[in-house]
Amino acid sequence: MDQFIINILFVGASFALYIGIAVWARAGSTKDFYVAGGGVHPITNGMATAADWMSAASFISMAGLLAAGGYANSTYLMGWTGGYVLLAMLLAPYLRKFGKFTVPAFIGDRFYSNTARLIAVVCLIIASTTYVIGQMTGAGVAFSRFLEVSNTLGIWIAALIVFLYAVFGGMKGITYTQVAQYVVLIIAYTIPAIFIAMHLTGNPIPMFGMFSTHTESGMPLLDKLDQVVTALGFNAYTADVDNKLNMVLFTLSLMVGTAGLPHVIIRFFTVPKVADARWSAGWALVFIALLYVTAPAVGSMARLNLLTTVYPDMAQQTEDYDAAAQNPILYEDRPGWIRSWEDTGLITFEDKNSDDRIQLYNDDSDAFADKAEEFGWEGNELAVNNDILVLANPEIANLPPWVIGLIAAGGVAAALSTAAGLLLAISSAVSHDLIKNTLNPNITEKGEMLAARISMAGAILLATYLGLNPPGFAAQTVALAFGIAGASLFPVLMMGIFSKRINNRGAVAGMLTGLLTTLLYIFTYLGWFFIPGTNMLANTPENWVLGISPQSFGALGAMMNFAVAFAVSSVTAAPPREIQLLVESVRYPKGAGNAPHLSRH
């Protein structure tokens, strides 16, 4: 059967499943709409959280990031998982006990301040919108590659599917589609990974295969990979990093950012009990880790596979890498998967030295330049987009066409599940925090439900528009979304639970400090509002203060948030007694669901 038909069948079947769930899981009340009725099993929620969390970037780009950066990019692996430890211990159980529907609701109530509530809404909307654009464009890429439709049509189809289950089902529809999407995406990710691990190492478990013997050379796989990449002028795959301060701060920024992202936090409002929130965080990380411990294996193996495809002599055990390097394959003899990705423009070839062979090496390396000249090379000839590694895996490993169909459905599932979670966070902040809690407190249950649906539809349209016309900041998800969530939201949420002394003024000052210092540092290097050419300093390591990159600043922003909030609170009046009682009540599981109703509510 034609590959195109198979892809349509797989993606179509997954859509039929999501729409079936949408029909079954319609929201009947605002509690259904915001927190899926609050009765989701902790393991179910763990699975939904994993799909909510693992975006198009996790599914498609992470293995490529690891393949390109090796050890240095371990930061993403640790950062995007370590945040769950913070979430499980410092936020999720207490916010579940608080028993409200949104993150700004806790900040507004705990700090008895509508200013704090509004700052939280603004931070949430900036972080989530930045994040959702990447999901829409990711879905567009997956559609256009596998379903042969235009990018624009792909984004519209994605928007329509999310519309069907998110507008009618709210969190309830989203939760159960996310479970289905998790199953699709994890199967799609692991099957090709198992095959490539078997192919290279004979070990079917990728996370073990990565640390075992490369069959063809009889050497440890990572050892072989280090030798091959260094023979071509690249940094060793496992090489240590010099700038450890930046590595630590970047990892910490990703961790506090992960813990502070509202679309993840609200997933923990859907479980019945406080204890369930704790277990559920553990399950979420188990389901996430299935992909995250596989990704480094996919990255390292795909890199080795690519290089030994170009330089077949490097695959065997050899002492003479220079000879192997001078015997790359003829362009004519390139395998079929390189040909099919050339059609998409994600692999390009230019025969710079007109020898009809492919040279793939690091032409940025000064140390390697002499050798390249000696070999008669005139620059790297094969440009490979890192994002294709996961998508091309089934073709590289010669897997049957249905696996490619599965990958197509998996990529779309990863993008849609994260988009839906983000859209719910945005729309509930608008309908619950802005409309119900600020503008029109007397709105009826039915009125709020309608407002929630309209906000959701509006958020989807906005995301679609931005996906079709990505603004400059769309590429800055890591710096902007994680920076703001980590520097602004995470610290006040934590202080709101662990300190009774932090008051309204302290929280507002802290959030603004975290938000503004982080934005200032990012804008200094990436341009004011990311407008090219408006940056005050070039974004190069020499210019960074103490070698701290703009993406790593979130952790420092968070520290300043803590410091300012403590300082301001200590010179202003302590929170009123009812607030101190509220803090007490979120600390103890007893009586969940009966959180005290406060005057400002």
Place this chain on the structure above:
Amino acid sequence: MADDNTNAAAYWKANVRTILGCLVVWAFVSYGCAILFRPLLAGIPIGGTDLGFWFAQQGSILTFIALIFFYAWKMNRLDAKYSLGE
């Protein structure tokens, strides 16, 4: 009421202590073994590389999972001990 308060305060103290213990391990495996102490662990080979690399790409994630489940288990016991569960 006073008894309730002392009981609740003791529960909270035990919780904070548990969290601190977990976060020490959390920081040790990620910031410690995987990043800062990697040169010190360079002598311990594991599958073609060193222990620090393994912690950075596998070990820290596995430890995080163990920490969350330990915390959930420990807190269930504290909930019961102080009769503050649901």
